[in-house]
Amino acid sequence: MSATEYQRIRIAECAAHDGKKVEIAGWLYNLRRSGKICFPQVRDGSGVIQCTALKNTLPEELFEGLKHLTQESSVIVRGKLRAEARAPGGYEMEIEDATIVQKVPEEQPYPITPKDHGIEFLMDHRHLWLRSRRQHAVLGIRHEVIRAVRDYFDNNGFTLVDTPIFTPAACEGTTTLFEVNYFDEEKVFLTQSGQLYNEATAAAFGKVYTFGPTFRAEKSKTRRHLTEFWMVEPEMAYATLEDVKRVAEELICFVTGRVLERRKEELAVLERDVSKLQAIQAPFPRISYDEAVERLKKKGSEIEWGGDFGGTDETLLSEDFDRPVIVDRFPTAIKAFYFQPAPDRPDVVLGADVIAPEGYGEIVGGGQRIHDLDLLLKRLEEHQLPREAFEWYIDLRRYGTVPHAGFGMGIERFVTWMCGIDHLRETIAFPRMLYRTRP
């Protein structure tokens, strides 16, 4: 029997090849064995399939080789595919031939066993942990989220214009930045937001977005923080706070719908309560910061008007709603210099945050930017920011300035929410956190 009569397929395509002779190239996920029959489970990155190997139909060398395969050994199996109710996944291959590409040595077995492991051990073995079913599901959903985000903007007239990662100065003057030696003399910083550059490209293209990594040197050590994370930031010319709220709402509904539609299996692996995601429909409730503070006080929070929400406050707020809640008009004092003040109330700005349900916290933050030259200059001074570094940004108010607005959405927080998991670190292949930069 030559190998050529078997068609190479991926496990995800099994349904289209029922009853056919196929070849699957992958890794041994798990193995159960009896005296004269064994059940190797093979994964190939697209799924997991159970195979059967029978002693009395295979050459002894092949049967013994399969029976003693170690976890994560690389193997190519060939045989006939059939629907089989007893097999997890619904399809099964009866092995007729196999090539063991590499057997993981018994004296140094694969470290991640099917039993429980602690988080330190798993994080140290992140390069291998990615092979597990659960991690595979999380990263599959991440991929879908990113694809849907890009589809949404691409289909709605936005142009992707990426912004630099090396930046000459603090964008916002608020958070701590990573400093990098740029050749011999100059110091530059890793970007904390592409927003200021987006304002320039929005004046060139009308509607733009940037999608890339973002760096924050905050010494935060919680389940909601990474030092390196991915953010999508749209920016629109001739737009207001109302446009920000509408676009954020549409985006969130579109992406959630896509995940529900295309990632049922992954959500099932994660045992995600999909009814919680099905509830994500427009319109989202909209409340003002003033009202949010009142609600929080009634719920026992110690927040006072003028303070920013803590993690607990966001959870308390989200408890009142079955879908994301939009909070707008924050105190001017706690927001970055570029926020447009409300025309009727200069003590609040035209900014909005979207807070996810189930305690997943802030997933979107943005608003309308200052378009008036004199006001911008005044704010830069109030925030004691070096005007020289912002000359190009000020230029945008000199040459055809218009009301404009945009927001940022943190991808990892969004994916954490979609997955219903409790820590951000599992939503990126190799998380960078305070005290962890390996592997």
Next chain:
RNA sequence: UCCUCAGUAGCUCAAUGGUAGAGCAUUCGGCUGUUAACCGAAGGGUUGUAGGUUCGAGUCCUACCUGAGGAGCCA
């Protein structure tokens, strides 16, 4: 930076101040439908590090190291 908790076999954990143990993983034996397979056996230990108290410390005390969760700050 601060607060809290934890560190025992490769992994997950147990052990009243008195002989360091179990499950998983690995090896050997058994089983033709297993579903984190099961049954029997074997090998596997400087109890994070350094001091201290005690007749005796995995257990109590001190310092340090490492990790986790949280606060502040943020998406």
